Amino acid sequence: MASDTVRDRILAAGQRITPQRDLVAGVLEQAGRPLSAAELYEAVGRSGRGVGRATVFRTLQSLEDAGIVQHVVLPGNQAAYLLCQVAGHHHHLVCRQCGAADDLAEDEVAPFLAALEGGHRFQVDHANFAVYGTCARCTGDRASTTS
Amino acid sequence: MASDTVRDRILAAGQRITPQRDLVAGVLEQAGRPLSAAELYEAVGRSGRGVGRATVFRTLQSLEDAGIVQHVVLPGNQAAYLLCQVAGHHHHLVCRQCGAADDLAEDEVAPFLAALEGGHRFQVDHANFAVYGTCARCTGDRASTTS
DNA sequence: GCCCGTAGTGATACTTAGTATCACTTAAGG
DNA sequence: CCTTAAGTGATACTAAGTATCACTACGGGC
Ligand SMILES: [Mn+2]
Ligand SMILES: [Mn+2]
Ligand SMILES: [Zn+2]
Ligand SMILES: [Zn+2]
Numbered sequence: 001m002a003s004d005t006v007r008d009r010i011l012a013a014g015q016r017i018t019p020q021r022d023l024v025a026g027v028l029e030q031a032g033r034p035l036s037a038a039e040l041y042e043a044v045g046r047s048g049r050g051v052g053r054a055t056v057f058r059t060l061q062s063l064e065d066a067g068i069v070q071h072v073v074l075p076g077n078q079a080a081y082l083l084c085q086v087a088g089h090h091h092h093l094v095c096r097q098c099g100a101a102d103d104l105a106e107d108e109v110a111p112f113l114a115a116l117e118g119g120h121r122f123q124v125d126h127a128n129f130a131v132y133g134t135c136a137r138c139t140g141d142r143a144s145t146t147s
Numbered sequence: 148m149a150s151d152t153v154r155d156r157i158l159a160a161g162q163r164i165t166p167q168r169d170l171v172a173g174v175l176e177q178a179g180r181p182l183s184a185a186e187l188y189e190a191v192g193r194s195g196r197g198v199g200r201a202t203v204f205r206t207l208q209s210l211e212d213a214g215i216v217q218h219v220v221l222p223g224n225q226a227a228y229l230l231c232q233v234a235g236h237h238h239h240l241v242c243r244q245c246g247a248a249d250d251l252a253e254d255e256v257a258p259f260l261a262a263l264e265g266g267h268r269f270q271v272d273h274a275n276f277a278v279y280g281t282c283a284r285c286t287g288d289r290a291s292t293t294s
Numbered sequence: 295g296c297c298c299g300t301a302g303t304g305a306t307a308c309t310t311a312g313t314a315t316c317a318c319t320t321a322a323g324g
Numbered sequence: 325c326c327t328t329a330a331g332t333g334a335t336a337c338t339a340a341g342t343a344t345c346a347c348t349a350c351g352g353g354c
Contacts, residue, residue, distance in 0.1 A: 016301060016350050037340070052304040057341060062302090073220060075273060079340080093269045102267055112259040113278070120249055121283040122240045126222060130275040131260070136268040163321050163330060184311070199333040204312060209331095226311080
């Protein structure tokens with residue numbers, strides 16, 4: 001089941017607690033990595049009662065509106081949804097090996113955007129980064145990975 | 148019709164020159180802003196002979212493989228394809244007002260990625276930025292001049 | 295605890311972006 | 325020219341996500 005903080009944040013966003021939202025958030029929490037909507041639908045179906053397909057999408061949308069979930073577009077244009085501890089707009093470093101998504105702090109990004117604004121006389125109002133690579137843990141494993 | 152440099156780059160990528168590729172590239176060149184596949188299909192249909200829908204997608208894929216076209220995912224998750232003068236992987240500042248897409252130089256991005264790698268012990272192998280805002284011309288900043 | 299308005303749900307039908315297939319055409323190199 | 329592999333178009337298909345609408349249930353007020 002989803003942790004209490006998730007429920008608090010759902011309420012804080014003016015949304016209702018429902019078993020469906022609990023289930024979806026719970027599966028995401030359990031997985032600890034970005035999941036596609038289809039994977040989520042299937043996983044939720046397996047773990048106990050099911051959730052309608054439309055509701056999975058609506059729930060993801062709601063949770064994303066509430067800042068609890070964010071989605072990244074993986075190389076290959078696949079959308080993957082992930083549970084975010086930190087609220088508000090932020091970005092991720094996504095490991096292609098294990099799928100872990102590390103949060104990027106705003107103050108790591110802001111100076112970069114500021115530099116862009118200066119260099120191009122462009123006023124940034126929204127940015128979305130997808131940064132892919134290998135996390136520290138998976139880098140250590142590299143010697144033993146299958147080729 | 149697409150400019151000669153586009154044709155050269157198609158050839159350089161080991162692909163054939165076809166009227167369809169000329170048309171698609173030509174429409175993109177003409178538009179000077181990112182277009183969705185649907186817009187392209189329609190525009191190509193209007194301007195002279197048509198191009199099959201499947202071929203529009205295939206052509207965009209080919210041109211993207213050749214580094215001639217790139218697509219950005221606009222807020223709202225709409226893919227838009229744009230003609231790129233500079234070859235190789237790069238990023239864009241997209242104006243939401245007029246659609247203009249300014250190229251981002253690699254040396255503007257590299258230091259940022261390097262900083263991320265250091266701060267997170269993460270090995271970046273691919274990044275995709277979508278930066279949206281308002282370009283100099285659209286800010287109404289008519290006094291601005293290139294410097 | 296019960297009531298009730300409204301947010302949320304599920305089945306289903308639909309849309310839209312993009313892909314697979316396959317017979318046919320055409321670019322381009324010798 | 326001839327040849328052949330790359331490319332095309334019609335069509336059928338998949339996969340992601342949305343619209344509809346009757347029904348359900350969350351939760352604030354009492
Ligand atoms: Mn996050
Ligand atoms: Mn470009
Ligand atoms: Zn990893
Ligand atoms: Zn502009």
